[in-house]
Amino acid sequence: MTDAISGEDLVVGYGRKTIVDHQSIHIPAGQITGLIGPNGSGKSTLLKALAGINPIDHGHITINGQPQAQLSAKALAKALAYLAQAPDVPGDLTVATLVKLGRYAYHRGFFGQDPHEKAQVRAALVAAKVAELANRPLASLSGGQRQRAFIAMTLAHDSPIIMLDEPTTYLDLTHQLDVLNLMQHLNQVAAKTIIVVLHDLNQAARYCDQLVCLHDGQVVATGSPKAVLTAPLLAKVFQVSAQVVTPAGCDYPQLLNCQTLVSA
Numbered sequence: 001m002t003d004a005i006s007g008e009d010l011v012v013g014y015g016r017k018t019i020v021d022h023q024s025i026h027i028p029a030g031q032i033t034g035l036i037g038p039n040g041s042g043k044s045t046l047l048k049a050l051a052g053i054n055p056i057d058h059g060h061i062t063i064n065g066q067p068q069a070q071l072s073a074k075a076l077a078k079a080l081a082y083l084a085q086a087p088d089v090p091g092d093l094t095v096a097t098l099v100k101l102g103r104y105a106y107h108r109g110f111f112g113q114d115p116h117e118k119a120q121v122r123a124a125l126v127a128a129k130v131a132e133l134a135n136r137p138l139a140s141l142s143g144g145q146r147q148r149a150f151i152a153m154t155l156a157h158d159s160p161i162i163m164l165d166e167p168t169t170y171l172d173l174t175h176q177l178d179v180l181n182l183m184q185h186l187n188q189v190a191a192k193t194i195i196v197v198l199h200d201l202n203q204a205a206r207y208c209d210q211l212v213c214l215h216d217g218q219v220v221a222t223g224s225p226k227a228v229l230t231a232p233l234l235a236k237v238f239q240v241s242a243q244v245v246t247p248a249g250c251d252y253p254q255l256l257n258c259q260t261l262v263s264a
């Protein structure tokens, strides 16, 4: 299977503090890859490096076979859309304006025309179920509505690779499932490659083809949810004991009876 993204021997950190230390990661094209790991294990740091947001101190990243370092900002923006964990934008921006910003990589010429803008923005608003909020300023929305507006912006990008850092944060269960189903739909129908950071391991197992598990900045497991979510890994990395079962009719594992192994 070809890689949409590969990162070899990556070192990423902040100032003198190394977070990801000589690690490699491969993101297969056309699949959903889940990044899992405890708080502070380096998921966002690694994802931002793959997206070209965090500079790397060592190693090599390729996007669709091309060295990331050789891609212009516009070429990188056309190749991938990245949705941050807590995006920071002015609250007086309306949802429609935010979603239009997702099209900036396609603006051409002095006046920045984008012939597909109207249709793509409309489709993104509808897909993320925020069309009725189009004229509302972001500051007036609930956390979940805001999150869906940002997802619409990411969809308007219409890039072959989509990176989502904890896209279900702030969402109630229905809207979490909406986002995950939308992600799956984009993968299955539009062949998007998706990399998603998820904390809910049962959702990760259900929706992802591959999981990459980080622990203290190290990639400690890569493979199918069944291969990665084992009782020993859950104990070592998450300090949780759990039964790992494959429910009847499912081809993915689920965790039951989770108990923490560390006392409060």
Ligand SMILES: Nc1ncnc2c1ncn2[C@@H]1O[C@H](COP(=O)(O)OP(=O)(O)OP(=O)(O)O)[C@@H](O)[C@H]1O
Binding pocket: 014, 019, 037, 038, 039, 040, 041, 042, 043, 044, 045, 046
């Ligand atoms: N801008 C920053 N400057 C300095 N250190 C940072 C910065 N961002 C993150 N870190 C540190 O890097 C480490 C990894 O953080 P990161 O956000 O990548 O982890 P994560 O696995 O995504 O965590 P979470 O699940 O809590 O979001 C943490 O120790 C964090 O404090």
